[in-house]
Amino acid sequence: xxxxxxxxYFPAQVxxxxxxxxxxxxxxxxxxxxxxxxxxxxxxxxxxLLPGAQxxxxxxxxPHSPEDVLDRAVALAQRFEPDxxxxxxxxxxxxxxxxxxDTMPAExxxxxxSLGGGEMTNVYGTRMRTGKKEGKGGMKYLPAKVFYDSTLLxxxxxxxxxxxxxxxxxxxxxxxxxxxxxxxxKAAAVQAGRMxxxxxxxxxxxxxxxxxxxxxxxxxxxxxxAINVCxxxxxxxxxxxxxxxxxxxxxxxxxxxLPKSLKINREIAPEAIGAVEQAxxxxxxxxFSERLVTHLELPKSLKELSVPGELQDTLVDDLMAAHHLKFxxxxxxxxxxxxxxxxxxxx
Numbered sequence: 572x573x574x575x576x577x578x579x580y581f582p583a584q585v586x587x588x589x590x591x592x593x594x595x596x597x598x599x600x601x602x603x604x605x606x607x608x609x610x611x612x613x614x615x616x617x618x619x620l621l622p623g624a625q626x627x628x629x630x631x632x633x634p635h636s637p638e639d640v641l642d643r644a645v646a647l648a649q650r651f652e653p654d655x656x657x658x659x660x661x662x663x664x665x666x667x668x669x670x671x672x673d674t675m676p677a678e679x680x681x682x683x684x685s686l687g688g689g690e691m692t693n694v695y696g697t698r699m700r701t702g703k704k705e706g707k708g709g710m711k712y713l714p715a716k717v718f719y720d721s722t723l724l725x726x727x728x729x730x731x732x733x734x735x736x737x738x739x740x741x742x743x744x745x746x747x748x749x750x751x752x753x754x755x756x757k758a759a760a761v762q763a764g765r766m767x768x769x770x771x772x773x774x775x776x777x778x779x780x781x782x783x784x785x786x787x788x789x790x791x792x793x794x795x796x797a798i799n800v801c802x803x804x805x806x807x808x809x810x811x812x813x814x815x816x817x818x819x820x821x822x823x824x825x826x827x828x829l830p831k832s833l834k835i836n837r838e839i840a841p842e843a844i845g846a847v848e849q850a851x852x853x854x855x856x857x858x859f860s861e862r863l864v865t866h867l868e869l870p871k872s873l874k875e876l877s878v879p880g881e882l883q884d885t886l887v888d889d890l891m892a893a894h895h896l897k898f899x900x901x902x903x904x905x906x907x908x909x910x911x912x913x914x915x916x917x918x
Contacts, residue, residue: 579752579755579800582710582713582800584691584717586719588719588785589719594716595621595680595682596621598655598680598716600621600653602624602652602653603621603626603655603656604627604629604656605626605628605629605659606629606632606656606657606658606664606668607632607659608660608661611632611660611684612659612660614723625651629644631644632663632664632667633663634820635663635696635704636670636697636698637697637698638699640667641671644670645671645675648671658680658681658714659684660683660684661731662683662687662821665689665714666706669695669712670697672711676711678716679714679716680715683719683788685735687735687738687739687821688794688795690717690792691717691799693711693799695708695712702816704815705815719785721779721782722781724784725779733774733867733869734820734822734823735821735822736770736791737771737822737826739763739767739794739795740764740829740863741825742763742794742795743761745801745803745804745806747764747801747851748804748836748840748844748847748900749802749804750802753800756797756801757801759793759796759797760798760801762793763794765851766790766793768859770786770787770790774787803895804899804900805836806828806832808890809890809893810825812886813828813886819873819878823876826871827870827918828915830861831915832911835910840900872914872915880916883909883913887905887908887909890912891903
């Protein structure tokens with residue numbers, strides 16, 4: 572009698588921790604596009620760092636990588652024909668580089684300035700003109716090199732920084748309760764989840780010095796690896812649906828949705844949520860996440876952000892069809908989906 576087998580993937584990357592400008596100087600590329608926001612692209616004199624290369628800047632990255640932004644980045648890449656993309660900034664900048672690779676393949680070098688962990692994943696999302704967030708996955712989207720420089724976190728706006736940290740904490744939770752097995756991924760999720768319980772309050776209360784920044788990037792990297800190999804679930808399914816429709820940044824949507832999605836998953840998969848609580852040493856994940864969002868002074872509803880509520884029926888349909896639900900430990904029914912979306916809007 573044959574027995575089923577399951578695969579565990581181990582994507583290969585080079586990860587360098589330290590001065591990102593020194594690391595950039597080691598790159599061998601000769602035709603390089605820098606991708607990021609105006610703020611992140613201004614963090615270095617790229618041509619001076621890469622005197623032997625032709626360098627072009629695309630400094631129009633925006634949250635969720637809107638389709639029109641992608642079109643402009645692709646047009647530049649088609650004209651320039653790069654061999655390397657340096658994506659510097661938040662997860663949106665890194666996602667944008669991944670999306671451009673679909674049209675003009677080249678090596679991706681990621682330099683994150685926030686804590687979302689997208690540099691460790693081989694998937695990306697783009698906000699389409701229809702208001703839906705779509706994306707792809709595959710090994711060609713995995714950054715070949717990742718440069719972590721803890722000093723880049725020091726001047727990042729606190730509000731955005733802690734929101735991206737909540738997203739990373741949610742990665743740990745989802746990787747742990749995901750039905751997709753991976754020994755190293757689950758272990759990384761436990762380690763990073765325990766770190767975030769301490770680091771998130773610290774990141775709000777303290778200046779980000781080099782030591783704290785290094786620990787923040789360590790937790791973000793572990794969590795990104797974990798979610799990449801273990802998969803997503805209900806929480807990120809609803810975050811992607813809501814973010815695509817509203818344009819609210821991914822970290823903020825995570826903060827709003829996390830306690831509410833955990834409450835629903837506790838109803839449909841109580842053993843899975845209990846296992847996460849035990850692994851992370853947290854008595855009650857719902858209460859813990861509610862208190863965390865309050866302490867970090869992040870929004871608790873879309874109503875606080877003046878987002879209109881007429882989108883709710885469409886979002887419920889999109890959530891029920893979300894492919895991320897395939898790894899969720901419990902089956903979502905429509906009544907709970909309606910309640911979850913309503914609570915995200917109303918709090």
